Amino acid sequence: MKKILLLAIAASFQCALFAQPHPTYSEKVVYEGKDIVFRQIDEQTWEGNGHLMANETVYLIAGTESAILIDAGTEIPGLHQIVTDICGKPVRLVATHVHPDHTGSAINEWDEISINAADEVNRPMFMTGYKGETHYLTDGEVIDLGNRKIEVVFTPGHTPGSTTFLDKERHYGFSGDAFGSGNLLITTNFSTVILSAQRMAYLMEKQGIEYLYPGHYMGMNKETLQRLKDIAELCAQLREGEKEGEKLERPGIGGLDHVLSERGVRLNYGPTQMK
Numbered sequence: 001m002k003k004i005l006l007l008a009i010a011a012s013f014q015c016a017l018f019a020q021p022h023p024t025y026s027e028k029v030v031y032e033g034k035d036i037v038f039r040q041i042d043e044q045t046w047e048g049n050g051h052l053m054a055n056e057t058v059y060l061i062a063g064t065e066s067a068i069l070i071d072a073g074t075e076i077p078g079l080h081q082i083v084t085d086i087c088g089k090p091v092r093l094v095a096t097h098v099h100p101d102h103t104g105s106a107i108n109e110w111d112e113i114s115i116n117a118a119d120e121v122n123r124p125m126f127m128t129g130y131k132g133e134t135h136y137l138t139d140g141e142v143i144d145l146g147n148r149k150i151e152v153v154f155t156p157g158h159t160p161g162s163t164t165f166l167d168k169e170r171h172y173g174f175s176g177d178a179f180g181s182g183n184l185l186i187t188t189n190f191s192t193v194i195l196s197a198q199r200m201a202y203l204m205e206k207q208g209i210e211y212l213y214p215g216h217y218m219g220m221n222k223e224t225l226q227r228l229k230d231i232a233e234l235c236a237q238l239r240e241g242e243k244e245g246e247k248l249e250r251p252g253i254g255g256l257d258h259v260l261s262e263r264g265v266r267l268n269y270g271p272t273q274m275k
Contacts, residue, residue, distance in 0.1 A: 023055055025219035031086060035076045038086060042170070044148065046086060047217055050074055053101035054181075057217040059174050061167070062087040063145025069093050070165055070174050071215065072106040080109035094137065096176025096215060097159040098122040108132070116154060119161025137163060155200055157193035158185060164200060166209060173212045175200075179223045179231060181214035185268045187254055189275035190239040197232040201225055230263045238267070239274060 027039035030046065038048040038060070046060040050073035059070040060083050067089045072079060083091050093110040095103050098119040107113055107130055117136040139154040143165075151166040155178040166173040177185070178196065186193055203209065204225050212223035237243040238260060245260030245267065255270040 023049075023218040027219075031082060033078075033082070036073065036079070036082070038082070041213075044087070045170075046083075047213065048073070048076075048083075049217065050076055050101075054216045055218060056101040057213070057215055058083075059213060060087055060091070061145065061148070061150060061165075061174075062089055063148035065089065065146025067091045067145060068143060068150065068165075071095055071102040071176065072104055072110075074101045074104040076104070076106045078109075079106035092143075094143075094165070095119075096164070096174070096178065097162045098126050099159065099177070100126050102176060102215060103127055103130075116156075116161030116163045118154075118156060119159055121160055153200065153203065155179075155196040157188055157196045159187055162196070164212065166203065166207065168207045168209070171208050171210045173209055175212040175223055176215040179212065179214065179228060180266070181216035181218075181223075182221045182264070183266045183268070184231065185252070185254075185256060186235075186273045187256075189273045190235040190269070191275050194232045194235045194239070197228045197235070201228040201232070204228070227265060230265050231267070234260060234262060234265060234267060238269065245269065 025039055027041055029037060030040050031038040036048045036050050038046050040046050044062040048058045050056045052074040056073050058073050061068050067087045069083050069091050072093060093107065094114040098115060103126060110132055112133045112135060114135040114137050137152050139152060141152045143150040151168060153164045153166060155162050155164045158177045162176060162178040164173055164175040164178055214221060214223055243260060245258040248257050248259060251257035252268065256268045257270050260267045
């Protein structure tokens with residue numbers, strides 16, 4: 001029963017509110033199993049798509065000494081062995097945020113997980129069964145994988161602890177659901193989303209980050225600088241009452257009962273987000 005509840009919640013968060021586009025990947029498939037397909041982004045970076053929650057996506061990032069796996073999907077048995085075999089290095093697990101399509105059952109294959117402490121608020125519902133050790137990420141910390149460094153940037157908004165990981169040398173990053181994968185569900189408030197989008201836009205311009213791989217990668221929906229600017233501007237207009245989204249007949253999880261679709265951005269919010 002609990003498993004069914006978690007899947008229903010994840011579905012409501014990520015795909016019940018709008019029709020997902022048909023995925024069109026250009027990356028080469030390097031592993032295909034019944035629960036996940038991995039494709040190669042470059043020589044030391046892979047993205048894997050599960051099949052349960054809107055192509056929930058995990059990212060395997062390797063250096064010369066070790067690797068990290070960003071997120072663990074919804075239900076992917078054997079994920080630890082799969083990613084170890086792909087990269088041939090020890091793999092540390094980190095999470096962009098604590099939702100069941102990102103910290104699903106496969107987290108139990110790791111003895112440790114690293115999350116943003118602000119997402120502890122979601123742990124009682126989504127990570128109650130995890131028996132391993134939890135470490136907390138620090139905003140601005142750098143994860144050294146050996147000749148490859150990944151910067152941790154806190155980007156709250158979708159959840160209080162949403163986190164983005166940047167690879168400055170390769171000019172891209174990995175943002176989970178922080179900016180929505182085309183469909184941003186706001187569980188905090190507009191002001192938080194605005195600050196995160198503005199900060200990330202600044203970092204992208206300063207560090208030459210060209211795009212961010214999202215938490216539900218479809219092959220053509222990378223997060224861009226323009227999208228972040230649009231999200232910040234539209235959220236500001238909603239907060240100030242200059243715009244108003246469409247009211248839904250059936251509110252989503254968390255009381256998200258309004259949707260604004262504009263400029264290729266879809267924002268889902270409710271009465272508690274109007275700050």
